[in-house]
Amino acid sequence: MIYFDANNLEESAIQTVKEVLDYQEKPTVTWFNIDGLHNVLIMEEISKGFNIDRLILADVMDTQARPKVHEYAN
Numbered sequence: 001m002i003y004f005d006a007n008n009l010e011e012s013a014i015q016t017v018k019e020v021l022d023y024q025e026k027p028t029v030t031w032f033n034i035d036g037l038h039n040v041l042i043m044e045e046i047s048k049g050f051n052i053d054r055l056i057l058a059d060v061m062d063t064q065a066r067p068k069v070h071e072y073a074n
Contacts, residue, residue, distance in 0.1 A: 001019075004029055
């Protein structure tokens with residue numbers, strides 16, 4: 001996971017989804033890389049934690065699909 005703001009940059013390895021969810025309320029940009037999009041349990045936990053619709057989750061998990069961008073209110 002990488003998180004940063006105008007004055008700081010920090011990189012760390014995480015092991016659980018809960019560790020990422022703790023950064024939702026921080027005023028930083030947070031990037032986390034998921035190794036194993038095929039792991040449905042982890043992806044569902046991320047989906048619930050970040051309030052991501054199941055249809056969006058299906059798009060994310062489709063590694064054969066072309067990249068695309070959708071902007072949502074949340």
